Amino acid sequence: MKFNFKAFITIFCSFLLVSSLAAIGEVRLPQLVGDGMVLQRDTKIRIWGWASPGEKIKISFNKKTYNVKADPDGKWIATLAAMRAGGPFTMEIDAANHIRLKDILIGDVWFCSGQSNMVLPMERVKEKYPDEVASANYPEIRNFFVPTLADVTKLHDDLPHGKWMSATPKNVLDFGAAAYFFAKQIYLKYHIPIGLINSSVGGTPIEAWISEEGFKQFPQYDGMIRNFKDTAYVNKHTRRQPEPKELREPDKGISGPKPWYDVTYVPKDWHKFWLPGYWADQGVKGLNGTIWFRKEIDVPASMTGKPAKLFMGRIVDADQTYVNGKLVGGITYQYPPRRYELPEGLLKSGKNIIVVKVVNTAGKGGFVPDKPYYLTAGGQTIDLRGDWLYEVGQVYPPPAKNTGNNDFISMQNSPTGLYNAMVAPAINYSIKGIIWYQGEANSGRAKEYQQLLPALIKDWRNKWQDENLPFLYAQLPNFMEVNYLPSESQWAELRESQLKTLSVPNTAMAVTIDAGEWNDIHPLDKKDIGDRLALAGEYLAYGDKNVVYSGPVYQSHKIEGNKIILTFSNVGSGLTAKGGDELYYFAIAGADKKYVWAKAIIENDKVIVWSDGVTAPVSVRYAWADNPEGANLYNKEGLPASPFETDK
Numbered sequence: 001m002k003f004n005f006k007a008f009i010t011i012f013c014s015f016l017l018v019s020s021l022a023a024i025g026e027v028r029l030p031q032l033v034g035d036g037m038v039l040q041r042d043t044k045i046r047i048w049g050w051a052s053p054g055e056k057i058k059i060s061f062n063k064k065t066y067n068v069k070a071d072p073d074g075k076w077i078a079t080l081a082a083m084r085a086g087g088p089f090t091m092e093i094d095a096a097n098h099i100r101l102k103d104i105l106i107g108d109v110w111f112c113s114g115q116s117n118m119v120l121p122m123e124r125v126k127e128k129y130p131d132e133v134a135s136a137n138y139p140e141i142r143n144f145f146v147p148t149l150a151d152v153t154k155l156h157d158d159l160p161h162g163k164w165m166s167a168t169p170k171n172v173l174d175f176g177a178a179a180y181f182f183a184k185q186i187y188l189k190y191h192i193p194i195g196l197i198n199s200s201v202g203g204t205p206i207e208a209w210i211s212e213e214g215f216k217q218f219p220q221y222d223g224m225i226r227n228f229k230d231t232a233y234v235n236k237h238t239r240r241q242p243e244p245k246e247l248r249e250p251d252k253g254i255s256g257p258k259p260w261y262d263v264t265y266v267p268k269d270w271h272k273f274w275l276p277g278y279w280a281d282q283g284v285k286g287l288n289g290t291i292w293f294r295k296e297i298d299v300p301a302s303m304t305g306k307p308a309k310l311f312m313g314r315i316v317d318a319d320q321t322y323v324n325g326k327l328v329g330g331i332t333y334q335y336p337p338r339r340y341e342l343p344e345g346l347l348k349s350g351k352n353i354i355v356v357k358v359v360n361t362a363g364k365g366g367f368v369p370d371k372p373y374y375l376t377a378g379g380q381t382i383d384l385r386g387d388w389l390y391e392v393g394q395v396y397p398p399p400a401k402n403t404g405n406n407d408f409i410s411m412q413n414s415p416t417g418l419y420n421a422m423v424a425p426a427i428n429y430s431i432k433g434i435i436w437y438q439g440e441a442n443s444g445r446a447k448e449y450q451q452l453l454p455a456l457i458k459d460w461r462n463k464w465q466d467e468n469l470p471f472l473y474a475q476l477p478n479f480m481e482v483n484y485l486p487s488e489s490q491w492a493e494l495r496e497s498q499l500k501t502l503s504v505p506n507t508a509m510a511v512t513i514d515a516g517e518w519n520d521i522h523p524l525d526k527k528d529i530g531d532r533l534a535l536a537g538e539y540l541a542y543g544d545k546n547v548v549y550s551g552p553v554y555q556s557h558k559i560e561g562n563k564i565i566l567t568f569s570n571v572g573s574g575l576t577a578k579g580g581d582e583l584y585y586f587a588i589a590g591a592d593k594k595y596v597w598a599k600a601i602i603e604n605d606k607v608i609v610w611s612d613g614v615t616a617p618v619s620v621r622y623a624w625a626d627n628p629e630g631a632n633l634y635n636k637e638g639l640p641a642s643p644f645e646t647d648k
Helices: 005-025 130-134 177-190 219-227 231-237 417-426 440-463 490-503 526-540
Strands: 038-040 045-050 056-061 064-069 075-080 086-094 098-114 138-145 164-167 194-200 271-275 289-299 308-312 318-323 326-331 339-342 350-360 373-377 380-383 386-395 433-437 471-474 507-510 553-560 563-569 575-577 586-589 599-603 606-610 619-622 633-635
Touching (some): 045 086, 056 075, 064 075, 098 138, 098 177, 138 177, 177 194, 177 433, 177 526, 271 289, 308 318, 326 339, 417 440, 433 526, 440 471, 440 490, 471 526, 490 507, 563 619, 586 606
Parallel strands (some): 038 098, 098 194, 098 433, 433 471, 471 507
Antiparallel strands (some): 056 064, 056 086, 138 164, 271 386, 289 350, 289 386, 308 339, 318 350, 563 606, 586 619, 599 606
16 A cells, blocks of 8 residues: 555644644643642632633532633633531543542632741651651641742742641641741641741842732832843843952862861861851851861760760751761751751761861851750760861961942842732632731831831732732741840841831731840741641631730820839730849830930739839830840740830
8 A cells, every 4th residue: 555645744733733632721720729738618618710711611619510611811710609517529630631629628728928037848857746647647737837038020920849748747848937837726726737837038128029019018129129120121230240350269178188177187287166166256257168077986885886866956057067078968058957867877887087177168167056966876976065176277368359249139028029929810819818027138127117017017918819818928037146134126126017007907916035046047946836727717817816816015004203104915824034123125215315224024914114223214215135035024924025216
């Protein structure tokens, strides 16, 4: 039989056309709509996606059928009837293709957002909460983590790739810790499936999370947002000019005949160093570069022949860590804890050598105090704090003057950048409320934050079309060095702006002034924060008006002679001075606004404040500092009072 090439081409092209049309006609769903999702109970549910223009889509769910047709742009949205909590259910979606979604729950969905402390995972706090991780068997608590994506130029239709994960000892390590503890407490109290959508990015300012419409009351941002619509402008300003190259001498720790981490290397004339600590405090002034640290330890035979773990606290900035000449780990920036797994057989009985190469480019380099520094194996530990040796491997010259583009746009730090890509695509998804943990990046602009946080709340409520959408947020915790004199504080100013946001209806704030760490902007105590946010949620979103959901909040004051008498809301069953009878961290000032430490006592659930040196007081501050260590005004339910200033 003669091969008909022309007929073959015709049939093949027809096949391609049919396949192409079928592909075009296939229904596509957004990332949030998938297996394992939690849908919001007791409200209309929106399911949406994309298809061919005019295509008919049928959705079958929980014994009901919904029909919808794609618009001329190929977009479609179906509104499902409100349902009670329950599941698991299956959803069938039929059009040119068939989609079957499994293990769907109906419950409460919380949109969790902010910067790094909202996204900080359970993996980072697993040593603090080992039992919480081991017991995290809650299949009805689900988490959807939104990967970072920023775009100032346009609204995105969909989120970056993600999937719903249920809380298991393995999966929970990827849950945001504060959000998980919040969800767990809510779940254990109400036994309702809980869905968490965690859309957070470390180090980001609040303005990146607000939509273009949300900036209408902020003319200072008009020009910037207008420029984002200019493709040429954006292309020019989102490409960094190369930094001028610095001429650096080679690192002596690796450029010599034998690297300094080699077990046969013999250090000569190395200097003593007390670990933990910073080299600027121990004889090395103003050095940016590389310093190598070395310690010999004796390991008993009982710790050998088994896996081990090395804890090297936190290091500023980057490190490479070696044990007996083998690289066991390294991190390129300062914030993560150094927790390095050592394989079985690496440790040996007797002398072992630990070498840490530390690289720092700005500020004080070294080992952060009050962090764990030890080696553990087989239930035994060796404390690594104490005398080490160090030697400078490389000194960086002063940075050359930057003659490049000084107007570089960071998409994830610019107005609308994160809203466009990480919030807008989720607006169709019905939610119970919002949890917000952010502010560190705005601490230098507290007065503006006092306007921006209410603006974000209003903006998101408008987008979700719910003017009463519950909004819970965490106040900034204590952080940085303790100041033992009354002083000004940007973090205190920011907390005051957060406190004033309580004037926005249907908001609640978790006070965290006792949950921070002086040496870590990412404190590990995420359980207290999550639990306090849950108390706020129980009161605000679940209508439990009997719960004491907040610590004392300053309400008003009156002046009587040389005393100022303070009145508080949220006193619960009474005010108390935690840890004793004396109140700490109250300061008082006269008309000159020069604050001095004051005496303070509790009397009839009011606080009376005075100082013998201030005869005509006008203002009081409480816990007004970056890190007001010792501030101890609480209610008897154990919740701390918010910092405040009466004149603000």
